Amino acid sequence: MKKLYHAEAGHGMPLVLIHGFPLDHTLWHHQLGGLRDVARVIAPDLRGFGKSPEARRAVTMEQHARDVAHLLDRLGLDRAVIGGLSMGGYVALAFAELFPERLTGLILCNTRAVADADDAKKTRETVARRALEEGMTALAPILVQPLLSDQTRKAQPQLIKFMEAMIGRQDPAGVAASSRGMAVRPDRMGLLHRIKVPALVVTGNGDRLMAPAESEAMAARLPNAKLMVIPGVGHLSCLEAPEAFNQAARELLATVD
Ligand code: MLT
16 A cells, blocks of 8 residues: 555644545644644545545545554554544544554544445445546535535635535545445444543534434443534534634543543
C-alpha cells in the first residue's frame, strides 16, 4: 500500500481525525488550527480520497482502519485518540475493534454503530454507479444537500460552496470503492461496552442523515462517554460549529491518559 496523505499541526497527544464520505482531510481545518495547542492533530485522507493513493475495488472500513494504523506506525506513534465523522466514525470503530491497545480515546461525530439495512445497501451501489458514470462534479450538489442544517445554510452560506468543491474534487473510483465498503460493514453496537477509554459522542439536532437518537444509543453503551447534541447543527458538527466541537474535544483530551 502506498502511503496515506495526511495534514498535521501541533505537538503532544496524538489525535487522529478521520473524514466522512465522500470528503477529505480539509473537513477538519478548524481542528487543525484550533486544537494544535493541546494535541498533535493528524488528519489523513483515506485511501481513494483527497491526495491519498487511488482505490479501485471495494475498500472496507477495516482496510481503512489498517491504513490508519500504518500511518501511526510511519509516524512512530503507538497510541492515539481516534476521532471520526460519519464514515470516519465507522473507521474509528473498526480501529477500536482491531487495535484496542492503540486507542487512548474516541470521538464519534455524527455517526452510528449499526450496520446498513438492505435498502441502504442498495443505495450504496446506486451511489457507487452514479459516481463512476456521472462524475463527482455532477453529484456534488445532490450530496451536499442533506449535510448542512437549514440554520447553517442561512448563517454560513459559504459552507455550501466549500462542501461542493470538496466533494466535486474526489476521485469517482475512490468514492465508489468506499460506498461499496460501507455496505458490508458489520454492526458494532456490541463492541461499544468494551471500549473503556474516554469517549465523546457529538452530533447536531439538525442532522438529517443520522438521528441524534443513534448518538444517544451509542453514548449509553460506551462505559466512559460524554454526549453532546449541538443545537441548530446538521451532519458536519466539526465544520458547522467548530468552537463547540473544539471545546468538547479539549475537555475529552484533558481526561485522556
Ligand atoms: C458520511 O457523511 O460519511 C456518510 O453520510 C456516511 C454514510 O453514508 O453512511
